[in-house]
Amino acid sequence: MTTTGEDHATARGGPGWWTRWRSAVLDTGLAAGSAVECGAEGVRFAHDAGIPAAVGVVFGVLAGSALIVRRKWPIAVVLVSIAITPAQMGYLMGIVGLYTLAASELPRRIIGSLAGMSFLGMLIVMFVRVRQDMQRGTWELGDWFVPFASISIAVGMTAPPVLLGMYVGARRRLMESLRERADSLERELQLLAERAEERAEWARGEERTRIAREMHDVVAHRVSLMVVHAAALQAVARKDPEKAVKNAALVGDMGRQALTELREMLGVLRSGDGRDVRERAAVPLVAVGVAAAAAAAASRAVEDEGAGAGAGDGPCLSDVDELLGQSAAAGMAVDLSVEGETRSYAAEIEQTAYRVVQEALTNVHKHAAGAKTHVRLAHRVSEIAMQVENEPPPEPASASAARLPSGGNGLVGMRERVLALGGVFVSGPTDAGGFRVSAVIPAA
Numbered sequence: 001m002t003t004t005g006e007d008h009a010t011a012r013g014g015p016g017w018w019t020r021w022r023s024a025v026l027d028t029g030l031a032a033g034s035a036v037e038c039g040a041e042g043v044r045f046a047h048d049a050g051i052p053a054a055v056g057v058v059f060g061v062l063a064g065s066a067l068i069v070r071r072k073w074p075i076a077v078v079l080v081s082i083a084i085t086p087a088q089m090g091y092l093m094g095i096v097g098l099y100t101l102a103a104s105e106l107p108r109r110i111i112g113s114l115a116g117m118s119f120l121g122m123l124i125v126m127f128v129r130v131r132q133d134m135q136r137g138t139w140e141l142g143d144w145f146v147p148f149a150s151i152s153i154a155v156g157m158t159a160p161p162v163l164l165g166m167y168v169g170a171r172r173r174l175m176e177s178l179r180e181r182a183d184s185l186e187r188e189l190q191l192l193a194e195r196a197e198e199r200a201e202w203a204r205g206e207e208r209t210r211i212a213r214e215m216h217d218v219v220a221h222r223v224s225l226m227v228v229h230a231a232a233l234q235a236v237a238r239k240d241p242e243k244a245v246k247n248a249a250l251v252g253d254m255g256r257q258a259l260t261e262l263r264e265m266l267g268v269l270r271s272g273d274g275r276d277v278r279e280r281a282a283v284p285l286v287a288v289g290v291a292a293a294a295a296a297a298a299s300r301a302v303e304d305e306g307a308g309a310g311a312g313d314g315p316c317l318s319d320v321d322e323l324l325g326q327s328a329a330a331g332m333a334v335d336l337s338v339e340g341e342t343r344s345y346a347a348e349i350e351q352t353a354y355r356v357v358q359e360a361l362t363n364v365h366k367h368a369a370g371a372k373t374h375v376r377l378a379h380r381v382s383e384i385a386m387q388v389e390n391e392p393p394p395e396p397a398s399a400s401a402a403r404l405p406s407g408g409n410g411l412v413g414m415r416e417r418v419l420a421l422g423g424v425f426v427s428g429p430t431d432a433g434g435f436r437v438s439a440v441i442p443a444a
Contacts, residue, residue: 031068038064041089102165340379360388
């Protein structure tokens with residue numbers, strides 16, 4: 001911060017009405033000099049007025065001392081100097097007073113009026129004094145010298161201090177204006193910096209939310225299916241070894257698919273700033289470890305471990321059939337109906353539509369295991385609509401048979417994804433006791 005404006009004034013405080021001690025010392029010195037000058041001139045004034053010399057000296061000292069208040073009351077100082085001009089004293093006070101008056105913030109008409117009065121008073125006094133000196137024989141010049149000398153002295157005693165004061169005042173006001181502008185710019189820069197920090201913090205929060213939503217969609221579905229298959233594997237391990245091996249293979253495949261998607265996501269994160277990567281990947285790494293352990297344990301129970309999910313650019317609507325097949329393999333009765341002509345959309349739209357269907361199926365596995373589920377896709381002119389509706393589970397206890405945990409973020413994540421693309425998202429229970437998830441996303 002610069003010491004300008006109010007900070008600048010308080011940093012240089014002085015006594016009384018002075019802003020600095022240096023100003024107080026200067027004014028005191030000028031007042032002392034003016035008092036000495038007026039006191040000396042008071043001797044001749046007392047002689048001409050026929051009063052005691054001491055009275056003239058005291059009068060001159062008191063009048064000259066008025067210069068000490070020139071910064072606070074410049075008009076009063078100039079009026080005092082004009083008042084004592086007929087006594088032929090106060091020349092220093094007149095010059096300094098006019099300078100201070102011209103440099104102040106007073107209106108120009110007041111400065112011009114007082115300067116004109118001072119000039120007129122000085123002109124009259126000088127005319128009388130020069131004429132008296134010529135009559136006494138002090139100067140032996142022509143009659144032209146009286147007006148010339150009077151005008152010259154009056155102009156010399158009035159014009160220079162007024163012009164200098166006006167220049168100094170204008171320069172001071174310019175510096176104050178520049179200082180205020182610098183303060184204003186500094187405050188604006190500080191405000192912009194604060195807003196930039198707020199926007200950066202908001203962007204970081206949005207990015208964390210997006211990554212958390214993506215991690216939830218990737219992990220929740222795969223791991224939920226793995227848990228369902230693991231429960232089925234435990235139930236049929238002794239009764240039907242071939243089916244147990246098949247379920248174990250499915251668990252391994254799903255674990256590898258989850259790892260592949262997580263590696264792709266973490267690869268994108270590592271391409272950014274290192275600090276943000278560490279901050280954003282702290283929680284996903286835990287999920288990677290859990291999925292890796294589950295996949296490794298399942299893979300050891302399978303003879304053939306060569307099949308793995310290939311890397312892709314992200315899920316799309318063409319992968320919905322595979323998604324439904326995985327759910328069907330986990331014991332879900334699910335059917336798909338497609339309306340309209342199938343076509344391709346932007347990658348973000350297809351990925352969002354896929355995630356909505358995926359998360360809706362995951363919720364069925366978690367909360368309504370064994371319930372028949374209907375998936376509908378509608379390709380319209382300017383939008384794509386999807387709906388996942390499940391019937392009530394055949395047995396109430398089956399909903400929690402696999403003991404799948406729920407964080408309550410699935411519906412929130414789906415809503416955020418759809419709304420971010422300008423779509424509409426609706427979810428809620430049906431009259432028949434099931435649950436319905438519907439979303440409409442603009443195609444453009």
